[in-house]
Structure formats: structure tokens, C-alpha cells
Amino acid sequence: MLIIILAGLFLAFSAPLLYKWLGKYVYVPMALYPLAAFVYFSSYLTDVLGGQTIFAIHRWAPSLNINLHFYLDGLSLFFVLLVTGFGTLIMTYAGGYLKGDPLLGRFYMYLTLFMVAMTGVVLSGNIFCLFVFWEMTSLSSYLLIGYKHDKAGSRNSALQALLVTGGGGLALMGGLLLLGAVGQTYTISDLLNRGDLVTSHELYLPLMVLILIGAFTKSAQFPFHFWLPNAMAAPTPVSAYLHSATMVKAGIYLLARFTPVLGGTDAWQYTLMAVGGITTLLGALLAMQHTDLKAILAYTTISALGILVTMTGIGSEPALQAMLVFLLAHALYKGTLFLVAGNVDHATGTRELDQLRGLGRSMVPTGVAASLAALSMAGVLPFFGFIGKELLYEAALAATTFKALLFAVSFFSGMVFVAIAIVLGFKLFWQASSRPTPMLHTMSPALYLPPVIISSVGLLFGLFPAALVTPILRRAAEAMLGVEQLFELALWHGFNLVLGISMLTLLLGYGAYRYSNRLHTYAPRLNPLYKLGPQRIYELGLEGLLNGATKLTQKLQNGYLRSYIFIIISTFMVLVVWVLAQTGPVLDLSGRWQEIRNARLYELVLIVLLVPALLFLFRTRSRLTAIAILGMVGYSIALFYILFGAPDVAATQLLIETLTVVIFVLILHKLPEFRFLSSRIQKVKYMIVAGLFGCLMTYVTLLVKQYPLVSGLKAYYGENSYLQGYGRNMVNVILVDFRSLDTLGETTVLAVAAIGIYAMLKLKLDNEH
Amino acid sequence: MEILLPILVGILFASGLYLILHRHFFKLILGIIIFGLATNLFLFVIGRLTRGNTAIIDDDVTIASEPFADPVPQALLLTAIVIGFGIQAFAIVLIKRVYQAFGTNDLDDLDKTDKIHEELLSEGNTQKYDQQD
Numbered sequence: 001m002l003i004i005i006l007a008g009l010f011l012a013f014s015a016p017l018l019y020k021w022l023g024k025y026v027y028v029p030m031a032l033y034p035l036a037a038f039v040y041f042s043s044y045l046t047d048v049l050g051g052q053t054i055f056a057i058h059r060w061a062p063s064l065n066i067n068l069h070f071y072l073d074g075l076s077l078f079f080v081l082l083v084t085g086f087g088t089l090i091m092t093y094a095g096g097y098l099k100g101d102p103l104l105g106r107f108y109m110y111l112t113l114f115m116v117a118m119t120g121v122v123l124s125g126n127i128f129c130l131f132v133f134w135e136m137t138s139l140s141s142y143l144l145i146g147y148k149h150d151k152a153g154s155r156n157s158a159l160q161a162l163l164v165t166g167g168g169g170l171a172l173m174g175g176l177l178l179l180g181a182v183g184q185t186y187t188i189s190d191l192l193n194r195g196d197l198v199t200s201h202e203l204y205l206p207l208m209v210l211i212l213i214g215a216f217t218k219s220a221q222f223p224f225h226f227w228l229p230n231a232m233a234a235p236t237p238v239s240a241y242l243h244s245a246t247m248v249k250a251g252i253y254l255l256a257r258f259t260p261v262l263g264g265t266d267a268w269q270y271t272l273m274a275v276g277g278i279t280t281l282l283g284a285l286l287a288m289q290h291t292d293l294k295a296i297l298a299y300t301t302i303s304a305l306g307i308l309v310t311m312t313g314i315g316s317e318p319a320l321q322a323m324l325v326f327l328l329a330h331a332l333y334k335g336t337l338f339l340v341a342g343n344v345d346h347a348t349g350t351r352e353l354d355q356l357r358g359l360g361r362s363m364v365p366t367g368v369a370a371s372l373a374a375l376s377m378a379g380v381l382p383f384f385g386f387i388g389k390e391l392l393y394e395a396a397l398a399a400t401t402f403k404a405l406l407f408a409v410s411f412f413s414g415m416v417f418v419a420i421a422i423v424l425g426f427k428l429f430w431q432a433s434s435r436p437t438p439m440l441h442t443m444s445p446a447l448y449l450p451p452v453i454i455s456s457v458g459l460l461f462g463l464f465p466a467a468l469v470t471p472i473l474r475r476a477a478e479a480m481l482g483v484e485q486l487f488e489l490a491l492w493h494g495f496n497l498v499l500g501i502s503m504l505t506l507l508l509g510y511g512a513y514r515y516s517n518r519l520h521t522y523a524p525r526l527n528p529l530y531k532l533g534p535q536r537i538y539e540l541g542l543e544g545l546l547n548g549a550t551k552l553t554q555k556l557q558n559g560y561l562r563s564y565i566f567i568i569i570s571t572f573m574v575l576v577v578w579v580l581a582q583t584g585p586v587l588d589l590s591g592r593w594q595e596i597r598n599a600r601l602y603e604l605v606l607i608v609l610l611v612p613a614l615l616f617l618f619r620t621r622s623r624l625t626a627i628a629i630l631g632m633v634g635y636s637i638a639l640f641y642i643l644f645g646a647p648d649v650a651a652t653q654l655l656i657e658t659l660t661v662v663i664f665v666l667i668l669h670k671l672p673e674f675r676f677l678s679s680r681i682q683k684v685k686y687m688i689v690a691g692l693f694g695c696l697m698t699y700v701t702l703l704v705k706q707y708p709l710v711s712g713l714k715a716y717y718g719e720n721s722y723l724q725g726y727g728r729n730m731v732n733v734i735l736v737d738f739r740s741l742d743t744l745g746e747t748t749v750l751a752v753a754a755i756g757i758y759a760m761l762k763l764k765l766d767n768e769h
Numbered sequence: 770m771e772i773l774l775p776i777l778v779g780i781l782f783a784s785g786l787y788l789i790l791h792r793h794f795f796k797l798i799l800g801i802i803i804f805g806l807a808t809n810l811f812l813f814v815i816g817r818l819t820r821g822n823t824a825i826i827d828d829d830v831t832i833a834s835e836p837f838a839d840p841v842p843q844a845l846l847l848t849a850i851v852i853g854f855g856i857q858a859f860a861i862v863l864i865k866r867v868y869q870a871f872g873t874n875d876l877d878d879l880d881k882t883d884k885i886h887e888e889l890l891s892e893g894n895t896q897k898y899d900q901q902d
Contacts (some may be wrong), residue, residue: 280791293826428795485829559877562792565790567787593772595772597887607777630799633806634802637810640774640810644819645821646823646824646838646846655852656851660858663858663861664861687787689786690782690784691782691783694780694781694783698775699779701775705814711839714839717833728826730833730840730845734844735844743848746852750854751854753858757858760863
């Protein structure tokens with residue numbers, strides 16, 4: 001399995017090169033890869049259907065519990081086949097849709113990267129592995145949404161999607177880490193058996209909330225739903241693949257995967273049902289109001305995702321079965337409809353419902369695909385969507401709590417789906433029109449074949465559910481419920497209550513379709529309400545963050561050296577004082593004043609000389625005087641070194657001090673005049689800061705000297721300098737022998753400084769000529 | 770001296786910082802140099818003072834006998850002084866060049882590179898950029 005993942009990564013990054021070599025045929029290798037992966041994973045079908053789970057563990061950083069751990073059970077296999085199967089068709093479709101685009105190679109790179117990441121998410125058996133792939137899907141989604149990077153709208157949408165899903169990813173990471181800590185393992189398959197341990201832990205609630213935030217942002221649940229419609233700025237293949245069929249289902253996958261660990265509690269159940277329900281209603285309502293094809297599809301996707309979350313929340317056997325069936329049905333018909341929308345856009349240049357009429361005449365295969373998918377979406381016999389809808393109603397009616405509410409939500413969304421299905425599957429294509437929308441482009445097979453294939457699969461699954469989908473869905477449901485599942489999917493359940501409800505849905509849906517035009521005139525009245533929605537909060541938040549950051553940067557990075565130094569020194573002082581106040585010892589000076597008596601006269605003289613010299617330095621207007629005073633200060637300090645047993649240091653200090661003075665004098669005439677630039681108030685402020693700093697340093701120095709120095713180094717060098725380094729001057733031996741590499745480094749620094757100085761002296765500036 | 774030298778260290782640090790905080794180039798250099806001196810002396814003082822004893826092994830023995838000065842702070846200091854000199858020399862020449870190039874001796878005039886350009890952030894400019902594409 002690792003090979004497949006790595007091959008995908010390799011292929012992704014070689015896509016731009018392949019495009020250069022193969023031109024428009026680049027889609028061949030790009031579509032072959034998901035096909036190969038599909039076939040490869042299909043080969044595990046018999047094993048997995050037989051009840052096995054397949055592991056593949058590759059050590060990455062075992063000491064941190066981070067491993068490339070792949071885990072293939074029914075649920076993973078179900079998702080991975082969905083991802084790779086869809087991937088094959090989307091890759092082919094993209095080749096036709098973006099034909100001639102100069103950046104097609106890059107597009108394939110992002111898309112393949114996403115596919116690999118998505119495969120990784122559903123295969124991961126290790127928490128960290130899961131998180132890495134999860135973030136990879138967010139990143140590739142960002143790149144794909146921003147594919148048309150010359151448009152500000154695309155860029156903003158991409159950023160929004162990244163911030164929302166990335167923020168969710170952060171929450172997810174926190175949640176997963178907590179989960180790992182609580183469950184005492186980072187391997188998902190081990191966690192699955194520790195549900196009781198996790199749900200009874202006191203950290204259960206925070207970790208559940210964090211993981212849910214991750215799943216909800218990814219799956220566009222209220223109140224994070226707003227990024228998905230904006231993500232429609234991406235090219236249509238991306239919308240069909242990422243934002244309808246696969247990536248947005250990653251959140252659902254996560255919920256499904258962790259149902260055995262986290263599920264079953266009231267908090268889990270009610271949160272999922274409430275959020276899912278609200279999202280379902282909101283998505284359905286908004287879908288009815290829009291006139292842009294892709295926006296309609298985006299909102300119905302949100303609604304469908306809401307249903308999936310609700311069903312996961314109910315958590316009963318029929319609900320989880322319904323969830324899986326509806327997920328598959330939705331992926332099939334919504335993927336098709338997105339591709340159809342892409343074709344319509346490609347052929348006519350518009351996606352506005354008002355301008356599209358009578359497309360069926362010139363786009364027969366696309367129209368057929370649209371109708372097939374729409375019939376499935378509406379839940380008409382004998383399509384797979386029908387089975388999905390029946391199961392949804394059954395699950396809602398069998399729920400133990402809030403039965404009526406859940407049923408109402410499913411019913412309402414079902415009705416809206418019917419109305420929209422009629423618009424997409426019938427009105428656009430087959431309704432008689434005297435003035436059909438003119439065609440700008442003709443359709444190539446790469447464009448109409450994928451939607452036809454996907455929608456036909458929807459019909460096939462509907463006709464033969466027992467043979468084609470039941471086995472894998474059983475195993476997938478088993479992964480969530482933990483016990484073996486034996487349900488059978490059947491198209492025909494006989495004349496019962498649910499069938500009646502289905503018929504009623506169709507009827508009322510048709511009614512809603514008849515009135516949908518009126519809705520479009522009323523809808524704009526609600527617009528002011530959206531200003532209060534999450535989208536607005538996001539915008540305000542982002543704006544505030546940017547403005548705040550700008551202001552903070554302007555405040556902190558204001559271009560004045562002194563304010564930088566001021567901040568650095570103040571921070572340093574606050575930290576030191578804080579540490580001293582927290583834990584630090586107190587300075588004890590009693591008895592140490594005696595030490596003053598030991599001071600020699602010549603030492604006192606030096607100090608007495610230094611202080612007025614420094615004071616004079618502040619006041620002088622002569623640069624020469626300043627340099628002379630500086631030399632004097634340096635020499636005085638060199639004398640201290642001599643007095644306290646450091647002749648080498650003193651010699652160096654004297655030399656350096658002399659050199660500095662010489663340099664100063666040499667270029668003195670090129671240096672600026674002395675002037676007093678700072679105001680009196682500023683000076684007082686500086687004096688206070690500098691004075692405080694000086695006091696603090698004195699205090700620290702005194703404090704350090706209060707304690708004995710414990711160091712084995714002095715004794716070590718004392719013993720070994722002569723015996724090993726053959727030198728009697730220990731300082732010299734350290735520099736040239738024991739620590740000679742450091743000295744080499746020091747020499748290098750000096751050489752670099754010298755080169756810099758030389759360059760600056762030789763540099764000729766333009767305005768000097 | 771155990772008490773007086775720490776006070777001297779504080780005075781030097783304060784003077785160095787006070788000069789660095791000024792706007793004039795020349796004072797900045799003076800400040801840097803004095804701050805360096807203060808740091809060196811600080812290292813020397815916290816490395817413990819031994820009056821009159823050096824870190825040199827006598828001719829007649831092979832192992833140094835107490836009392837002798839700790840050679841480690843001294844070696845450290847030597848390096849610090851030399852590196853400090855590199856910085857000083859570089860700063861002096863740099864400031865001379867800046868003075869020649871910009872004709873100013875005021876640090877506050879050198880804030881162009883650190884300012885965020887307002888127009889880059891405003892929405893209007895992004896749109897203009899889009900149109901140019």
C-alpha cells in the first residue's frame with residue numbers, strides 16, 4: 001500500500017513534466033494511476049469481504065508513536081474504492097475540460113496530490129498518519145480552489161477554505177492527541193476496542209468537541225458551511241471530486257470511523273443530530289434560492305452532508321446503513337450533476353438558470369446523464385437514490401428520540417431535492433423552448449462519457465443492489481457497529497408506509513418546483529439576514545486580524561532602532577525580575593560591606609576616574625574628546641584585568657582599544673558632526689531605563705557572587721594544560737589547543753567582518769559619481 | 770572590590786544603553802563599544818576574581834596548584850573581545866557609508882525599510898493588480 005501512495009506522490013510531482021512531454025495526452029498516465037489503484041484495492045475485495053482486515057505498518061518515528069500505518073477494513077475499502085474510482089473518471093474529464101490550459105500540468109499535480117492524500121486519510125491506521133493526510137487534503141484543496149489564481153475571488157475563496165478547514169484541522173489535532181492520551185494508544189484499530197475507556201474519561205467532552213470541529217469544518221456543517229459554496233470558484237472537476245464526492249466526506253468518514261470509540265453517548269448523539277439537522281435545513285433552503293448551477297449543487301451538497309451527519313448521530317443500525325447507502329448514492333448523482341454543470345458551463349459559457357434553455361438538442365449524452373442522476377437524486381424507482389431515500393425515512397422513523405423532527409428534516413430535504421432534480425434533469429434539457437441557449441463549444445467524449453458512466457453506475461446499483469453493493473456496505477457498517485451485519489439491500493420493499501412517503505415526497509417536490517420561480521423573487525429579501533451569518537463573522541474576523549496585525553507591526557516594527565532596543569531591554573528586565581520574584585533567592589549584603597576595606601587604593605582610583613569620564617562623555621560636543629574618553633575607559637578596564645590576574649585579556653583589551661581609537665581617528669573627518677537630537681523628555685526616559693537596567697545587572701552580578709562557583713573545568717585545565725597541551729599559560733592552551741576549533745571559528749568571523757569592511761570601503765554608490 | 774566591581778558593571782551597562790538609545794550615529798557606536806566593555810567585565814566578574822594570581826603554571830611544576838585564576842572566563846573573554854572588535858570596526862565603517870549615502874546622521878531617518886507600505890495592503894491596489902493581469 002505504501003508503494004501506491006509513494007507512486008502517487010511521485011506521479012503528482014512529475015505531472016508538470018509529463019504535460020510538457022505528452023501535451024494534451026497527459027490525462028492518460030494521470031487517469032491510469034487511479035485506475036491502477038482501483039484495481040489494486042479491488043484485489044483486496046475478497047479478503048475484506050471475507051471479514052479480514054489488512055495491515056501494513058512502516059516505521060517512521062516509532063519513539064513518538066508516529067508510524068505509517070495502513071489499515072484496510074470494510075469502511076476503508078468502501079471509501080478508497082470511491083476515491084480511486086471517481087478519481088479515474090475525474091482525471092479523464094479534467095483532460096477534456098481544461099484542454100489547452102497552459103497550467104494543466106500543475107492542475108494534475110494538485111489533483112493527484114489530493115487523491116493520494118484522500119486515499120491516505122481513509123487508509124490511515126495511526127492517528128498522526130491520519131492527521132498528516134488530513135492536512136494534505138486541506139492544502140491540495142486550497143491549491144485547487146485557487147487554481148485560477150489571477151482572480152481575486154478565487155484567491156479569497158481558497159484562503160477561506162484553507163483557514164476554515166485548516167483551523168478545523170488544528171482542533172482535530174488537539175482532539176486526536178487527547179484521544180491518544182486518554183486511550184493510551186495512537187493506533188486506531190486499538191482505539192476501536194477502548195470506547196468505554198474513552199467515553200467514561202473526564203476529558204471525553206473536550207476531545208469529542210475538538211474532533212467534531214475538525215469533522216464539521218471539513219464536511220461543511222453549520223456554522224462552518226460557508227466555505228463550500230465559495231469553493232465553487234474551483235474548476236468543475238474539482239468541485240465534483242473534492243467538494244461533492246470525496247473530500248467533504250472525509251469528515252463523515254472520521255465520524256464513522258470513530259463511532260465505536262466516541263459514539264453512543266448523549267452528547268455525541270444530540271450534537272450530531274442538531275448540527276446535522278440544522279445544516280440539512282439550511283442547505284435545502286439556500287439551494288432553492290440560488291440560480292447559479294454550481295451554487296445550487298453546492299447547497300444541496302451541504303444539505304446532503306447534513307443528512308449524513310444526522311444519520312451518524314442517530315447511530316442505530318438502520319441509521320448507519322442508511323448513511324452509507326445515501327453517501328454512495330449522493331456521491332454518484334452529485335458527482336454526475338457537477339460534471340453536467342461543468343459541461344453546460346463549458347458549452348454555453350454560463351451557469352445561470354435563467355439563461356439556460358433547451359440544451360437537450362445539442363447535448364444529448366450530457367442531458368441523459370443529467371436526467372439519470374436527477375432521477376436518482378429525486379429518489380425515483382429503480383435508481384440507487386431511491387434505496388437511499390427509503391432507508392433514510394426508515395431510519396428516521398425508527399429513531400428513539402426526536403422522531404418527528406428527524407423525519408420532518410429528511411422529508412423537507414427530500415422534497416427540495418426533488419424540486420431541484422426536476423430543474424436540473426428536466427427543465428434545463430428537455431423542456432420545449434423556442435430559443436435554446438446557443439452553443440459555444442461542442443462536447444468531446446472526455447467530457448460527456450464520465451457523467452454518463454457515473455450516472456449509469458447509479459442505475460446499475462439501483463437495479464442490482466444485493467449483488468453489487470450489499471457485501472461491501474455490510475463490512476463497512478460492521479466497522480462502525482462492531483458486530484457482523486447481515487442486512488440486504490433491495491429495490492422493492494412492497495407497498496408500505498415508507499413507499500407512500502416517497503411518493504408524497506415526489507408529489508410535493510413537484511409542487512415546490514412549480515413555485516420555485518416565485519421563491520426566486522422573494523429570496524433577495526432575506527439577504528440582509530445573511531449579513532449576520534457565519535460568513536460575515538469570518539470576514540470580520542479576518543479583517544480584524546489583518547488590521548490588528550498591521551497595527552501591531554507598525555507599533556512594534558516602527559523603524560526606530562531605539563524603540564527596538566527599548567522593547568528588548570524591557571522584556572529582558574521584566575523576565576529577569578519575574579524569575580527572581582518567583583523562585584529567585586534574595587540578595588544578602590550583610591557582612592559583604594566588609595569587603596570594601598580590602599579594596600586597594602589604586603583600584604578605587606580607577607573607579608573614581610571612570611565615573612566622571614563617562615559623565616563627561618554624555619555632555620561633550622567634540623568627537624575627538626569622546627574618542628579619547630572612550631580610550632581611557634577601555635584602558636582602565638584593561639588595568640582591572642591586569643590587577644585580577646588576567647594579563648592575556650588585558651593585553652588583548654589594550655591592543656583592541658588602541659586599534660579602535662586609530663580607526664576612529666582615521667575616518668573621523670568622514671563621520672557626522674555631533675549634534676543633540678533627542679529631546680529632554682526622551683533623555684529622561686532613556687536615563688530611567690538605562691539606570692534601571694544598570695541596577696538590575698549590578699543586582700544580578702552581586703547575586704551570582706553570593707554563591708560558590710562549582711566548576712570542574714578550572715581543576716581540569718589546571719591539571720592537564722601542561723601535561724596534555726604542553727603549555728604553561730592555561731588561557732593560551734585553551735585557545736589554541738583544547739578549544740582550537742572555536743578559535744578557528746572566531747578567526748573566520750573576523751575574516752568575514754574584514755571582507756565586509758573592505759567591500760564597504762570599496763563600494764561605489766551611484767550618487768557618488 | 771567584590772562589591773565595587775559589580776557596581777561598575779552596572780554603571781557601564783547603564784551608560785552603554787543610554788548612549789545606544791540616542792538617535793545620533795556616533796553615540797550609537799560609542800554605546801555599542803561601552804556595552805561591549807560592560808559585558809566583558811560582567812563575564813569576568815561572575816567568573817570570580819582572584820587578586821594577583823594568574824592562570825599560568827609555574828616553571829617547576831606540571832600541575833597548577835591553588836590559588837590560581839580560573840582560565841575559562843579568561844579564554845571566553847579573549848574571544849569576546851576580539852569578536853567585539855570585529856563588530857565595532859564593521860559598525861564604524863557601516864555608519865560612515867550610511868552617512869555618505871544618505872547624508873544623514875539621524876537614525877530616525879533610516880526607517881523606510883521597516884515601514885509597512887499602506888498602499889500594498891489596501892484593497893484598491895489588489896484590484897488594480899488584477900486588472901493589469
